[in-house]
Amino acid sequence: MVLTVDQRRWLVGVAGVLPLVYIVQAIVRVQTGEWDLLGPEPGKAITHFTGTWGFNFLIATLAITPLSRHLGQKWLVPHRRMLGLYAAFYVSLHALAYLAFLLGWQWGELGREVVERPYLMVGALSWLLLLPLVVTSTKSWQRRLKRRWKRLHQLIYVIVALAAVHYLLQIRASWFEPVAYTLIAAFLLALRLWFFAKKKRARTS
Numbered sequence: 721m722v723l724t725v726d727q728r729r730w731l732v733g734v735a736g737v738l739p740l741v742y743i744v745q746a747i748v749r750v751q752t753g754e755w756d757l758l759g760p761e762p763g764k765a766i767t768h769f770t771g772t773w774g775f776n777f778l779i780a781t782l783a784i785t786p787l788s789r790h791l792g793q794k795w796l797v798p799h800r801r802m803l804g805l806y807a808a809f810y811v812s813l814h815a816l817a818y819l820a821f822l823l824g825w826q827w828g829e830l831g832r833e834v835v836e837r838p839y840l841m842v843g844a845l846s847w848l849l850l851l852p853l854v855v856t857s858t859k860s861w862q863r864r865l866k867r868r869w870k871r872l873h874q875l876i877y878v879i880v881a882l883a884a885v886h887y888l889l890q891i892r893a894s895w896f897e898p899v900a901y902t903l904i905a906a907f908l909l910a911l912r913l914w915f916f917a918k919k920k921r922a923r924t925s
């Protein structure tokens with residue numbers, strides 16, 4: 721059975737809310753004392769969960785072009801926008817979870833926190849850069865910005881690189897996940913660099 725673009729859009733839309741449904745039901749069950757899935761520090765667990773899903777969606781968004789270009793999976797391209805929007809959504813929840821559960825809305829503490837934990841600044845920069853991409857992700861903005869749209873959306877490379885640095889700077893005991901995410905991000909970025917270099921060579925020769 722071959723699904724239509726609209727059916728696939730619907731599926732991607734549903735798949736994207738599943739992590740949210742999972743974390744919301746976990747929070748509800750922890751509140752009712754039924755389940756202890758979030759461990760001794762639920763606020764931290766929620767921040768980690770949303771950050772990880774933000775990164776998963778970023779990686780998925782970045783993987784669409786190489787999968788389409790090098791492996792012929794062109795059917796994925798119409799779903800890139802939704803994956804990118806989910807990345808921005810989960811990263812925003814992640815920042816919100818940090819402000820609510822770890823900072824406790826103590827804005828006065830933010831300056832000291834940023835100095836003590838430089839990865840916060842890197843994460844915040846990555847999130848801020850995502851915002852113009854969310855705003856201009858529509859077809860009408862694409863038409864309005866023309867060639868500049870593509871340039872602007874190349875910011876995704878910087879965003880993913882900053883997200884990897886944000887994760888690497890937090891390495892304490894367990895290095896496997898941050899290093900694995902960084903290697904995947906680096907591979908996807910290297911594929912882009914290789915493709916751009918190849919295109920440039922073809923144009924000049």
Ligand code: HEM
Pocket residue numbers: 767768769771772774775778811814815818822840842843844845846847879883886887890
């Ligand atoms: C594109 C942007 C971002 C991405 C992809 C991202 C991703 C991540 C990931 C994957 C983790 C580690 C999760 C784990 O260990 O299981 C993490 C941790 C964290 N992030 Fe982010 N993040 C981003 C932006 C931000 C922002 C804007 C803030 C706050 C203003 C933030 C605050 C934190 C904090 C507090 C932690 C937990 C550190 C700890 O364990 O003490 N992040 N992030």
